[in-house]
Amino acid sequence: MIFNSERLKVARQRRKLSGKALADLAGLTSVTISKAENGHQVDTETVSKLALALAYPIEFFFMDTPEVLDPDTVSFRSLKKMSAAERDASLAAGSIGVALYQWIDDRFHLPEPDLIDLNKERTRPDTAARLLRQHWGLGDRPIGNVIKLLESKGVRVLSLSENTRNVDAYSFWSGDRPYVFLNQEKTAERSIFDCAHELGHLVLHNHAGAKNDKGAEFQADRFASAFLMPEADIKNEISYVISPQQIIRTKSRWKVSAMALSYRLHSLKLLSDWSYRSFCIELGKLGYRGGEPNGIERETSAVLAKVLSALWSKKLTKNDISRELGVPLEEIETLIFGLAGPLQAPSDWPPMSLVTS
Incomplete structure (x- = not known):
């Protein structure tokens, strides 16, 4: 050997x-x-x-x-904040995550990627978000479960437990497979926004990470905001904004944070500059800057839940995955959102069948 x-x-x-x-x-x-x-x-x-x-x-x-990730092709959201050790640990987790999904792909029929290259629209992220919604037939309705949607379109979504807010999320393409990694240290609402942000990188900066465009992070943020909160739906639900409490009451429709909804309202000119600043200050005092009081339930992976359920039916567990990949069990658990089998996967998810027994 x-x-x-x-x-x-x-x-x-x-x-x-x-x-x-x-x-x-x-x-x-x-x-x-x-x-x-x-x-x-x-x-x-x-x-x-x-x-x-x-x-x-x-x-x-x-x-x-193993597949070694090139930092230049990975879109880290907070690259300036993280240490070299944090960055390298996250990249190494990405290598293990790719190996995990290669193991799953060898055994299961998973959805093929259905993303479109919107690089030409990167300076118009709102337009890019609308085009992707049209491609996926979403209309202007709110998205019920963002992770489940991405997985149904072939995106491999995995979790990180890096125990630091400096590493919140990242994404990359491995061949023709798109990957998104989400840190579970953040609130559920912010994690959903991170997921949409990384989707923005995948379609706007295909195979290029974010380093080749100084405006990439702003573009991905604008994409996520427009993708999660379509203009038509926002204006239909909120024609006139009178208070931060109104934002708190309505934000659950789009499963976003109060700050994210405020930002979107301001970008659509439904909040003046003065009102936006005032609302942000008031929301901060109410605890909505660093957290999300009375937040929503955290989204998790539909694919991985289904995989674990199917494996359990064959008397296979996370320990078997750990042993075959040669990694500690804790590495598997941190990547699969802490899921445990047997699980009841979403009833409306397509049947998952083992390619091999």
Whole structure:
């Protein structure tokens, strides 16, 4: 068996360890770690020490080379806020997430991606949102479940538990497969907005991440706002805004935060500059800047719920996935929204059948 240096990097980055920190923890030298990560084969004792220090199964280090995500093609929302260790840990989680979905794709028939390239509309994100809604036949109605919608259109949605608000969400294309990762540290409303924001990146900045366009984050925000809160529906429901309490009462229709609805109303000129500033101050005093009092139920993955349910019927569990991928069970659980089988998947979701038994 050949020791895989890329897998050592993934495991080290998932633990947010520098090479020196791993060396100290494993009782090895920094030179040994450097050589191991640069393709030098290591002896059995060294592998055992590395596996113990990283709490990864020994088998993990001898599997095929994982997909290594290029930071330039990943759309991190808060790149300036996060540390290099946080960024690398999130990218490593992305590598494991791709491996997980490759494992699922080998066993299940999943929806094929049905996104359209709207790169030419990136300077007109409201138009892009309307075009995608038209492509998906959504009309102007509110979206009942955003994650479920994206999954039905072939987007692979996974969760992050990075225990930091600096990493809120990111997305990327792996070949022809679009991926979205959502941090579960945020409120349900903000997580939904993050999901729509990342959808914006996938269709506006296809395979290019967000680094090649200084306005990419603004564009994705505008896309998410228009996609979740269509202009016609907003104006039909709220023709005249009189108070922050009105925003609090109506925001659940679109499953967004009070601040996000205020922003949308202002962008549609239903709130003046002065009213928008005043409303934001008042909403902040009421606890709506950093949280969402009396918030909605958090969305989760319909696909992963269905997968776990189907696996359970074959007497297979998350432990089997963990063992076959060679990763700790905790890594699987953080990616699948903490779901546990057996589960009752949404009744209106298409039947999920195993490709192989």
